[in-house]
Amino acid sequence: MSEHGSLLGRQVAHPQRYAPELLEAIPRQAGRLPYGLNEGAWPFFGADRWRAYEISWLMPSGKPMVAVGELTFAAGLPNLVESKSLKLYLNSLNQECFATMAEVERRIAADLAARLGGEVRVRLQSLASYHPDWQPLPGSSLDELEVAISDYLPRPELLRVAGDEVVEQLHSHLLRSNCPVTGQPDWGSVLIDYQGVSIDRSGLLAYLISYRCHSGFHEACTEQIFIDILNHCRPRRLTVATWYLRRGGLEINCWRSTQQSAGLNLRLARQ
Numbered sequence: 001m002s003e004h005g006s007l008l009g010r011q012v013a014h015p016q017r018y019a020p021e022l023l024e025a026i027p028r029q030a031g032r033l034p035y036g037l038n039e040g041a042w043p044f045f046g047a048d049r050w051r052a053y054e055i056s057w058l059m060p061s062g063k064p065m066v067a068v069g070e071l072t073f074a075a076g077l078p079n080l081v082e083s084k085s086l087k088l089y090l091n092s093l094n095q096e097c098f099a100t101m102a103e104v105e106r107r108i109a110a111d112l113a114a115r116l117g118g119e120v121r122v123r124l125q126s127l128a129s130y131h132p133d134w135q136p137l138p139g140s141s142l143d144e145l146e147v148a149i150s151d152y153l154p155r156p157e158l159l160r161v162a163g164d165e166v167v168e169q170l171h172s173h174l175l176r177s178n179c180p181v182t183g184q185p186d187w188g189s190v191l192i193d194y195q196g197v198s199i200d201r202s203g204l205l206a207y208l209i210s211y212r213c214h215s216g217f218h219e220a221c222t223e224q225i226f227i228d229i230l231n232h233c234r235p236r237r238l239t240v241a242t243w244y245l246r247r248g249g250l251e252i253n254c255w256r257s258t259q260q261s262a263g264l265n266l267r268l269a270r271q
Contacts, residue, residue: 015092020111022089025079031220035227044226046075046256047263048219051271054249055090055124057104058097067101068130071112072121075256079116080219082181087248101126132267137191137243139169142205149206152213156228158206163198170201172208173270175242180215188218188244189268190225196235204229218244222254230258243268 015022029039037043052069059065069090073080089111098104105122112120175188190208192199207228211221226240239257241264251271255263 015088016095017092018096019092020089020115022085022092023111023115024082024085025115025117026082026217027079028075028077028219031217032223035224037227040076042075043230044075044223044256044258045260046222046254048073048075048080049253049263049265050086051246051251051253052086052090052249053246053251054087055093055104057093058095060097060099062097064094065101065126067104067124067126069108070121070123070125071108073112073116074118075219075223077116077118077120080217081112081116083248083250083252087250134269135266137169137171137189137266137268139171139191139193142170142172142201142208143174145202145205147202147206147209149209151210153210154214154224154228155207155210156232158203158210159229159232160200160203161197161233162200165196166198167195168198169193170199170204172205174205174209175211177211177218177221178213178215180217183215184247186218186244186247187270188242189270190222190243191239191241191264192225192229193239193241194229194233194235195237196233199229199233199235218242218252219254223256226256243271245270 050071052071055069056064056066101124105124109120109122169191171189171191173189175190177186178184179186222240222242226238230238237258239255239259241255242253244252
C-alpha cells in the first residue's frame with residue numbers, strides 16, 4: 001500500500017457490488033502546511049471540478065444506462081478524493097439498480113460527502129444531452145516565448161514583476177506535473193488572470209515549466225502556483241485555474257482565486 005493508503009500500485013478486482021468503502025480521502029491540509037496556512041485561513045476561494053466519463057448503472061428492467069458526471073468539490077472541504085478509489089467506487093455502481101438518474105446523483109453525492117467531510121455537487125448528463133463546447137483559453141499564450149530551462153522542480157524565485165499595472169490573462173499548455181502515488185505524468189493547461197504590476201512573462205513561463213518533474217496532486221499544484229504568484233508578484237486580484245487531461249476516465253479542473261466567484265467551466269481541445 002502507498003504512502004496515502006491508496007489502492008494504486010496493487011492489483012484490484014473490478015467491484016461486483018456497491019462499495020462506498022472504496023472511497024479514499026486525502027487530507028488537504030498536509031499540502032498547505034509548507035506555506036504556513038492554518039486550517040480555514042487560506043488566502044483563496046476555489047473549487048475542483050471533476051468530469052467522470054465512465055458512469056453506468058442498471059434500470060429496474062436490467063437495462064444499462066450511461067452518463068457523464070460533473071463532480072464539484074469546494075476547496076474548503078477538509079479532504080480530497082483519491083482518483084483510483086473514485087474510479088473503483090463509480091464502477092461499483094455498474095450492477096446496481098436505480099429508478100432514475102437523479103437517484104444516482106443523490107447516492108454519489110451522499111457517499112462522497114460522508115467520506116470527504118462536506119457537501120459535494122453532482123450533476124449527471126445523458127450522452128444525448130451532453131454537448132460540451134470546445135473553447136480556447138482566454139488571454140495571451142506564453143508558449144511561443146523563448147526561454148532557457150535548466151531546472152524541472154518548482155522555482156518560485158523565477159517569478160518577478162516588471163512594468164506598469166495591468167489587467168491581463170495569460171495561459172500556457174506546457175504544464176506537467178507527476179502523480180505522487182504512481183509517478184505517472186499529469187498533463188495540463190493553466191490560466192493566470194490577474195490585476196497588478198505586470199508579471200514578467202518569460203519568468204512566469206519558466207516557473208510553470210519547472211513543475212515538469214514535481215510530484216503533487218492536481219489540486220495542490222494549483223494552490224502552490226497561486227500562492228507563489230501571490231507571494232512573489234503581489235497582484236491585487238488573482239485567479240489561477242488548471243485543466244488536467246483525463247486519466248482513467250476522470251478529468252480534473254481546479255481554480256483558486258482572491259474572488260469568490262471566479263470559476264471558468266471550460267472544456268479544452270485536448271480534453
